[in-house]
Amino acid sequence: MERLGIKEEGRKKEKRKLPPLPHAKKGEVVTRFPPEPNGYLHIGHAKAAFVDYEYARMYDGIFILRFDDTNPANERKEFYDAQKEDLKWLGIEWDKEYRTSDNLPKHYELAKKLLEEGNAYICTCSEEEIRRNRREMRECIHRNESELEWNDFIKMKEGEAVMRLKGDMKSNNTAMRDPVLFRIIEHPHPIHGKRFRVWPTYDFYGAVEDSLSGVTHPFRSKEYELRDEVYFYLLDLLGLRKPHLMEFSRLEIKGMPVSKRKIKPLIDEGKVMGWDDPRLPTLRGLRRRGIVxxxxxxxxxxxxxxKAEAVVAFENLEAINRKILDGKARRYFFVPQPVKVIVRGLEEKEVELKYHPSVDMGKRKVKVGNVIYIPKSDAEKLQVGEIFRLKDLCNVMVEKIGNEIMGEFAGDELIDGIDKVQWVGEEHVEMEVLIPRLPFKNGEFDEKSLEIVRGYAEKNVEEIKHGEIVQFERFGFVRIERNEGIKGIMAHR
RNA sequence: GCUCCCGUAGUGUAGCCCGGCCAAUCAUUUCGGCCUCUCGAGCCGAAGACCCGGGUUCAAAUCCCGGCGGGAGCACCA
Structure with missing residues (x-):
């Protein structure tokens, strides 16, 4: 117990802290995590969420969960809750929660103001025209001569017109070339139905919401950097408070695409089992795999x-996970690709094995007789005349090697320097363990990224609850799933 | 192509804003050794880095200029 306590403390010390936040005062920091409810959260979201959450905690501030649900065609009702579940699973708690879509009336008010003050205009150019003019740095006729007002705009049809910021069509920053602020989308919204047809774009609601909700330190990932200028310019025009906007690089894992864009095709093409496939960096996938x-x-x-782009190795996560799991996971024997060994002289009996080598977790009982199974990989190394050890049981002298191995009991005492092998007896459970690997190899999907290993596990695995993570000794950490039968998913060695 | 951002060991990261205490932090990785009835964990040790070239300065990972390399944006998507 005390030993554990010391270990625990040792690890805590190593935990790195986030660097101090500029312009931050204790008690006055407000952060926010703004997912769009259009899919399941992945580890990239977790990074953003934890950064936001941790900074709020670090400064005794407030952490807001905000659903950026302003594109009704993309959002789905089920994801509001799914995302909250995933955040809760991560251990993240939020002080406030709201939907951006609930604030549309306020957005409309600000839009009108922008329009009336001549800082925005209703543009009826086609999308292609807008694009071309941007490229050619040319103002369109609507910018200065449009007579259309907000009330005209809201009566128009989808695709007919948009509201644009009067930025600077000559700016080097393409984001400043009169970005679209509002557009019309007829698609019903999962929460509001047909209540709204005019929806703000990211450039508008992002800045406005951060400011109005009191966020002091909004974080976003680096690809938005060019939009900073729009963000502050807009807030200036609206006379709204400007937060300390910050950016960080996106999380990238070697051989494991994080973005929805790359994961979705794998699911659509049936290459992986779904959003919770243990090869994926979705929170659900990681959880299924046994990553805590x-x-x-x-x-x-x-x-x-x-802000430096980084490609991290998944093994970094594995290493952290392994260390956490090591102190908590119960140990069991699992024999992959079992080979039968007849041990002459080994009496039928019941032995007690510890659930954990150093932490007291009690003991389990295992029945043995003279029929034993050991992993093929170990069996292949054996030579006639050699003595090996059945871990926590006894020594065996190899007499004959064939389809089965014949051996003889060779004493109980531990002999230094011989191989110790995990084993099961006649009483065992057949099961399979899924071994997830990196889904991508050399930029292409690896069809062999999920290996299935069949084997025998000691009967006690039947007591393991669904979702529990255990260690199969000398094999790896495995999360147990119990649906029709019992199955294991290997997290890592 | 244009614009912006980034460049510290194999990998990730601290330090850079406010130059000296940096012969550079921590983790991972690899390799030794110890411990352990697991190929896990733990303990000890070792290996390994400031992209290149100029400049400023008594002094540069840190400031300035140039080059090279990588990334992002150029959507009525976020």
Whole structure:
């Protein structure tokens, strides 16, 4: 117990802290995590969420969960809750929660103001025209001569007109070339139905919401950097408070695409089982694989808020997870690709084995007789005349090697320097363990990224609850799933 | 192509804003050794880095200029 306590403390010390926030005062920091409810959260979201959450905690501030649901065609009702579940699983708690879509009336008010003050205009150019004019840095006729007002705009049809900011068509920053602020979308909204037809774009609601909700330190990922200028310009025009906007690089994992854009095709083409496939960096996938929330937290925070693009190895996460799991996971014997061994002289009996080598978790009982199974990989190494050890049981002298191995009991005492092998007896459970690997190899989907290993596990695995993570000794950490039968998913060695 | 951002060991990261205490932090990785009835964990040790070239300065990873390399944006998507 005390030993554990010391270990625990040792690890805590190593935990890195986020660097101090500029312009931050204790008690006055407000952060926000703004997912769009259009899919399941992945580890990239976890990074953003943890950074926001941790900074709020670090400064005794407030952390807001905000659903950026302003594109009714994309959002789906089920994801509001799914995302909240995933955040809760991560151990993230929020002080406030709201939907951006609930604030549309306020957005409309500000839009009208922008229009009336001549800082925005209703543009009826086609999308292609807008694009071309942007490229050619040319103002369109509507910018200065449009007579259309807000009330005209809201009566128009989808695609007929948009509201644009009067930025600077000559700006080097393409984001400033009169970005679209509002557009019309007829598609019903999962929450509001047909109540609204005019929807703000990211440039508008992002800046406005951050400011109005009191966020002091909004974080976004680096690809938005060019939009900073729009963000502050807009707030200036609206006379709204300007937060300390910050950016960090996106999380990238070697061989494991994080973005929805790359994951979705794998699911659509049936290459993976779904959004919770253990090969995927979705929170649901990681969870199924046996990666614990604390590990995800430590991992993503170790990336920090640097703007340098980084490609991290998944093994970093594995290493963190392994260390956390090691002190908590019960041990069992699992024999992959079992080979039968007849041990002459081994009496039928019941032995007690510890659930954990150093932490007291009690003991389990295992029946043995003279029929034993050991892993093929170990069996292949055996030579006639050699003595090997059945771990926690006894020594066996190899007499004959064939389809089965014949051996003889060779004493109970531990002999130094011989191989110790995990085993099961006649009483065992057949099961399979899924071994997920990196889904991508050399930029292409690896068809062999999910290996299935069949084997025998000691009967006690039947007591393991669904979702529990255990260690199969000398094999790896495995999360147990119990649906029709019992199945294991290997997290890592 | 244009614009912006980034460049510290194999990998990630601290330090850079406010130059000296940096012969550079921590983690991972690899390799030794110890411990352990797991190929896990733990303990000890070792290996390994400031993209290049100029400049400023008594002094540069840190400031300035140029080059090279990588990334992002150029959507009525976020």
């Amino acid at each position: 929330p604390e590990a995800i937290k430590e991992f993503v925070l170790s990336q920090g808020i640097s």
